[in-house]
Amino acid sequence: xxxxxxxxxxxxxxxxxxxxxxxxxxxxxxxxxxxxxxxxxxxxxxxxxxxxxxxxxxxxxxxxxxxxxxxxxxxxxxxxxxxxxxxxxxxxxxxxxxxxxxxxxxxxxxxxxxxxxxxxxxxxxxxxxxxxxxxxxxxxxxxxxxxxxxxxxxxxxxxxxxxxxxxxxxxxxxxxxxxxxxxxxxxxxxxxxxxxxxxxxxxxxxxxxxxxxxxxxxxxxxxxxxxxxxxxxxxxxxxxxxxxxxxxxxxxxx
Amino acid sequence: xxxxxxxxxxxxxxxxxxxxxxxxxxxxxxxxxxxxxxxxxxxxxxxxxxxxxxxxxxxxxxxxxxxxxxxxxxxxxxxxxxxxxxxxxxxxxxxxxxxxxxxxxxxxxxxxxxxxxxxxxxxxxxxxxxxxxxxxxxxxxxxxxxxxxxxxxxxxxxxxxxxxxxxxxxxxxxxxxxxxxxxxxxxxxxxxxxxxxxxxxxxxxxxxxxxxxxxxxxxxxxxxxxxxxxxxxxxxxxxxxxxxxxxxxxxxxxxxxxxxxxxxxxxxxxxxxxxxxxxxxxxxxxxxxxxxxxxxxxxxxxxxxxxxx
Numbered sequence: 001x002x003x004x005x006x007x008x009x010x011x012x013x014x015x016x017x018x019x020x021x022x023x024x025x026x027x028x029x030x031x032x033x034x035x036x037x038x039x040x041x042x043x044x045x046x047x048x049x050x051x052x053x054x055x056x057x058x059x060x061x062x063x064x065x066x067x068x069x070x071x072x073x074x075x076x077x078x079x080x081x082x083x084x085x086x087x088x089x090x091x092x093x094x095x096x097x098x099x100x101x102x103x104x105x106x107x108x109x110x111x112x113x114x115x116x117x118x119x120x121x122x123x124x125x126x127x128x129x130x131x132x133x134x135x136x137x138x139x140x141x142x143x144x145x146x147x148x149x150x151x152x153x154x155x156x157x158x159x160x161x162x163x164x165x166x167x168x169x170x171x172x173x174x175x176x177x178x179x180x181x182x183x184x185x186x187x188x189x190x191x192x193x194x195x196x197x198x199x200x201x202x203x204x205x206x207x208x209x210x211x212x213x214x215x216x217x218x219x220x221x222x223x224x225x226x227x228x229x230x231x232x233x234x235x236x237x238x239x240x241x242x243x244x245x246x247x248x249x250x251x252x253x254x
Numbered sequence: 255x256x257x258x259x260x261x262x263x264x265x266x267x268x269x270x271x272x273x274x275x276x277x278x279x280x281x282x283x284x285x286x287x288x289x290x291x292x293x294x295x296x297x298x299x300x301x302x303x304x305x306x307x308x309x310x311x312x313x314x315x316x317x318x319x320x321x322x323x324x325x326x327x328x329x330x331x332x333x334x335x336x337x338x339x340x341x342x343x344x345x346x347x348x349x350x351x352x353x354x355x356x357x358x359x360x361x362x363x364x365x366x367x368x369x370x371x372x373x374x375x376x377x378x379x380x381x382x383x384x385x386x387x388x389x390x391x392x393x394x395x396x397x398x399x400x401x402x403x404x405x406x407x408x409x410x411x412x413x414x415x416x417x418x419x420x421x422x423x424x425x426x427x428x429x430x431x432x433x434x435x436x437x438x439x440x441x442x443x444x445x446x447x448x449x450x451x452x453x454x455x456x457x458x459x460x461x462x463x464x465x466x467x468x469x470x471x472x473x474x475x476x477x478x479x480x481x482x483x484x485x486x487x488x489x490x491x492x493x494x495x496x497x498x499x500x501x502x503x504x505x506x507x508x509x510x511x512x513x514x515x516x517x518x519x520x521x522x523x524x525x526x527x528x529x530x531x532x533x534x535x536x537x538x539x540x541x542x543x544x545x546x547x548x549x550x551x552x553x554x555x556x557x558x559x560x561x562x563x
Contacts, residue, residue, distance in 0.1 A: 048435060051346075053346065053434045053435050053438065054433070054434070054435045055433070073351050074350050077348055077350035077351070078350070079348075080346065080347070080348040081349075092343055092346075094344075096263060096264050096267040097255075097264075097267075100255075101255050101260070101263065104255055105255075106347050106348055108260050109347060109349050109350075109353060110348070114255070114256060137267075
């Protein structure tokens with residue numbers, strides 16, 4: 001479904017910096033993949049390249065057989081609003097809109113009918129348990145609620161790929177657990193393909209597969225068996241191998 | 255929520271952000287309108303004016319109009335600049351460039367329309383006060399009585415609606431789609447400390463000094479000959495005053511630690527040096543627009559009285 005082929009990214013500047021080197025990654029339809037690595041390892045860069053926020057220096061990325069970086073601007077806008085969904089660490093909700101309006105935004109831009117949007121917004125709010133805050137503005141709700149609203153916005157148009165950049169980075173462990181459970185449930189029921197960038201081993205343990213990168217290069221990958229607890233232990237072990245122990249990982253995202 | 259509703263909500267719930275742009279547009283319209291009230295005042299007009307004076311008046315109106323254009327354009331572009339991140343987010347949600355252009359165009363037309371109306375209304379309300387002020391400031395002998403400036407209203411309305419339309423079209427094309435990552439990270443990039451050039455600072459003092467000195471010394475018909483060079487020198491001087499001299503003075507004050515480290519001075523001046531750089535062009539435009547308007551009125555009256563005497 002997602003195919004990343006020999007992708008490199010070099011940041012130009014006074015001193016050119018190589019953020020990614022020849023990364024290969026394949027994600028199957030319906031898979032839930034986590035990307036982990038120390039700070040500065042290039043995980044957010046990789047996500048930005050796939051999210052069409054940034055462009056790769058060399059290499060090719062295809063989503064469902066389409067290379068979004070080769071699309072014309074109008075086509076790319078359409079591609080973003082139909083095929084992709086985004087969840088960010090700092091939620092990125094628009095503060096001028098209510099929660100409900102934020103959720104339906106991708107459909108608004110696509111020119112769908114108001115009735116259809118209302119219906120979908122209520123269905124998804126029901127599922128995510130945010131029906132009570134639909135008419136609130138973004139500054140009136142808690143972080144956990146904001147992230148759930150952001151997930152709802154990312155999900156409403158049933159994208160083929162959902163990209164999450166540290167979705168639990170700003171949340172406490174309870175809210176993190178809720179959000180991860182929710183993503184897991186969506187992945188199971190809607191069969192949405194998901195890619196998650198995180199440095200939190202607990203969040204990563206919800207994935208089917210975790211890919212580790214270090215210094216912009218592929219390091220290793222581990223698959224989840226049936227037990228999440230065991231998978232969590234394996235992630236911790238790999239992180240220790242990656243460098244020091246798990247606590248060394250900075251909480252600051254790059 | 256339809257797209258139109260979305261665009262409306264975006265303005266309506268973000269009034270504060272739009273207020274600055276709205277007010278600066280409104281002010282520009284008001285200055286132009288005030289000038290028009292004078293220019294069409296029956297006391298000064300009605301066939302008393304000879305061709306040269308009429309020509310001078312039209313030139314002044316033209317200059318004010320051109321500066322208004324740049325002023326509105328500049329405040330517009332800085333307003334859009336401050337919203338980079340918002341545009342980035344909207345594009346990430348799948349907003350196409352065409353939709354963003356359309357939204358910006360709509361916003362602009364709405365703001366422009368109300369700014370024009372508001373400026374004219376405000377100008378009308380204060381018309382008598384302004385006329386009185388001008389009487390005293392320009393030391394006129396005859397009284398400028400209040401009249402309903404139908405001609406001035408018509409001219410301002412047409413000129414500014416056209417201006418806002420042009421700018422809306424223009425700006426929405428200027429808004430090229432840069433890379434998404436630049437838009438989203440736009441507000442995190444620092445601009446660096448503003449610097450001033452010593453030579454240009456001295457030039458500012460010299461230009462302004464010689465310009466105004468020249469204007470004061472020249473008498474009689476020499477005024478007409480000196481008009482163009484004086485205007486050029488003063489314009490350049492004013493620009494340098496805001497971009498170089500002000501920054502230079504603030505930098506010197508910041509180096510003076512006995513002054514800079516006292517109480518809130520540090521916060522005030524550290525902030526001010528960045529603000530000055532950001533607002534230099536706006537100040538310049540405002541200074542030019544109002545100076546042109548008032549000197550043109552003064553010149554007009556000068557001509558008028560010399561012809562009558």
